[in-house]
Amino acid sequence: MPPLSQSVSQELGKRLHQAREDLLATVRARTVAGEGDAPAIGPLAHEVPGDDRVTAEMISHDEAHLAEHEANLLHEIDVAIGRLESGGAGICESCGRDIPEARLLATPTVRTCIGCQEQIEKEQGTGRGPTM
Template sequence: MTEEKKEEFRKLLNERMEALLEEANKTVSGMTDQRENYPDPTDRASMESERNFTLRIRDRERKLIGKIKEALERLDTNTFGICESCGEDISEERLKARPVTTLCIECKKKQENEERLRGV
């Protein structure tokens, strides 16, 4: 992979991480600013349900931030874009769609088929 392409992916990964961190900060400040009291149990349950949903999304985003950091480390160690299963190059199209990926499309399909067979 050329240095120009690496920098392109580094920029993309950093932009995604900044956007995720910004959303996380909004969520935290929004939850600490909410001092609403819902006397109606239905309203309170609805608010709690929305809050739990938001927290689940933020947890997924937290995991994605970890994957982004790992992808940035792979860029630094020149292993970005190399399938960790077969050692072949991961296509640029796949990396653009999912820059945190560690598997080429063939190895990912194989992994998904194995998971499906095991019922995971």
């Protein structure tokens, strides 16, 4: 298996580190509150006098799910950075074949080749085509 070209490796590193910084900035913006304010993801942070408590609970619930999604995405980015730094980027985790550079550039966190991803989706019944 040929290693990733230097230009693709540098571009992947740049994209992954930028995505990580952007995601961390997004998380910080929602978790850091001004003086006297509650963070956006805090319990009932969206409840104000006169508001519908059920609506405030739904918004807080959605914020918690969004925070979980962001944590999972951050983990995927960190895994991809680790694979890039260890020389494992571009190798399918399922079959060991090369992942095309165009696929890596399109989705830098991808861990499987298209064939393996299609098989995974077939087994899971998602049928949406290749995903991250």
